[in-house]
Amino acid sequence: MNNQTDNNVQENKSQECNFNCFQGAEDLLRNIDNKDKKEKIKAILFDLFNIKNINFLFGAGTSNGAIPTMKELRECVIGELDNKEKELFDKNDKQNLEKTLEILYSGKTYFENNPQGKxxxxxxxxxxxxxxxxxxIFQAINIEIGINCENDTQKEVFKNYxxxxxxxxxxxxxxxxxNVFTTNNDLFNEYVLDYLNIDxxxxxxxxxxxxxxxxxxxYVFAKKMDEGIEKYEPLNHMIYLYKLHGSINWVEDQNHNSFFDIEEIYLKPKEQKLEKTFLIYPTPLKEGKSLTSPYTDIIREFQKKLSLSNSVLFIIGYSFSDEHINTIIYRALASNNSLSVVVFADKDKLTRIPLFSINDKRIYVIYGKDEDKTIHYFNYFVDELIPEHKQDKEDENYKKFVSAFKEAKGG
Known part of the structure; x- marks a missing residue:
């Protein structure tokens, strides 16, 4: 009887594992046993990770849990309003903070353009x-990141990055x-890269x-290979980071000798909103602001990277709600035959992903469940699906030295 119960439990667990991987309209896992589907996905990703040019597009999902969702931000906003402001907010609120902000910004612009409006x-x-x-919104994003994270969820997000x-x-x-492109304004990428000593x-x-x-x-960051000759090699530990919607630590500043009046500053966690913060707030009007500098320059880099031959774009935690970004992806697919796009998708939102309905062998869509784990989540992606790369010999030798040193000291 107990064996029968165990068999039922195992059968239920097997049924809960529901991996899906499409290449265009083709189901790549159709004739594969359930227990082998995960390995098949990992094999596909292994090949894609060895393409010459790798790009990632991160959306809000990669910081989910540490940074509030739009729904949670809406509740935070309501808690800060007085009665008169709540009345105006409720008048325009359609249960969607982005649309509410659009209405408010539009009203503000109307009064600013009216001679007696102000x-x-x-x-x-x-x-x-x-x-x-x-x-x-600013205060919800400007949190303590790193060893002093406020709660376990924030620590987990830090660990994922x-x-x-x-x-x-x-x-x-x-x-x-x-190359890492992100629509997030938070500082998880920067703090983690600093923590890991990655340039x-x-x-x-x-x-x-x-x-x-x-x-x-x-620019390419390189190190000299030999003191006697002018020979260099690029740094192994190097990442290119592009923040498509700006960052909470970017400010407008005209007091320096530069063609661009944008400065990156050290921002203390919990610090109040800066007067000249240069970031794009979550509103449908963000597409218009993205046409100004420095966003045009960063968007141009996105276009440029996706136009390179032998390239792949991994999309994680992104909802496809930014049409100006979507358009760049579509144009790149239309013009670059060697570009592959891999979308880690929410099963319940597949109809909102335009790429899912396109029968193109260069487009991969991955979604589903691994028992109680959702496979398109950032933590599952980094724990289970990213191929392990062997560290370079210099790093291995350093680890051996540290281990031997500790052993010699008796620790």
Whole structure:
């Protein structure tokens, strides 16, 4: 009887494992046993990870849990409003913070373009309401990151990014360094890269004042191979980071010798919203702001990377709600025959993913369950699906030295 119960449990677990992987309209797992489906997906990803040019597009899902969702942000905003502001908010609120912000921004713009508009009481109410919403969003993003994370969920998100960068940094020296594009404004990428001592290029350079210069995206960081000859090799531990919607630590500053009035500053966790923060807030109007500098330069880099031959774009935690970004992906697929796109998708939202309905062998869509784990989540991706890359010999020798040193000291 107990054996029968165990068999039923195992059968139920087997049924819960529901891997799906499509290449265009072809189901790549159709004739494969359930127990072998995961290995098949890993084999497919292994080949794709060895393509010369690797790009990642991160959306809000990669920081989910540490950074509030739009629904959670809406509740935070409501808690900060007085009665008059709540009345105005409720009047425009359609249970969607992005659409509410669009209406509020549009009203503010209307009054600003009206000669007597700025003296209008409603204009000041609108302005104050928008400032409160932006302040609430900013504070929700500007959290403590790292060993001092406030809760276990935030620590887990930090660990996910850490495992991701540890795995993707160690690539074959003959392959190009990894490009990470993200719509997130938070600082998880930067904090983790600093923590791991991995160099990264995000378009900013300088010393005490770090100003934006898109030309830096063309820079290659290299080390000298031999003191006697002028021979160099690119750094292994190097990441190119592109923040498509800006960052909470970017500010407008005209007090430096640069063509671009954007500066990257050190931002203390929990610090209040900066007066000249340069980021794109979650509103449908963000597409218009993305047409200004420095976003045009970063978007251009996105286009450029996807146009390179032998390229792959992995899309994780992204909802396809940014049409200007979607359009770049579509154009790249239309013009670059050697580009592959891999989408880790939410099964319940497949109809919202335009790429899922296109029968193109260059498009892969992966979704499903592994028992109680959702396979398109960032933590599953970094734990189970990213191929392990052997670290370079120099790093291995260093680890051996540290181990031997500790042994010699008796510890």
């Amino acid at each position: 003296d209008n009481i409603e204009f000041n109410t609108l302005k104050n309401l928008i400032e409160k919403i932006e302040k609430t 850490e495992k991701f960068y540890k795995k993707v940094t160690y690539r074959n020296k003959d392959l190009n360094r990894v 990264y290029n995000n378009g900013f350079g300088g010393g005490l004042k770090r100003s934006f210069n898109p030309a830096r995206f063309e």
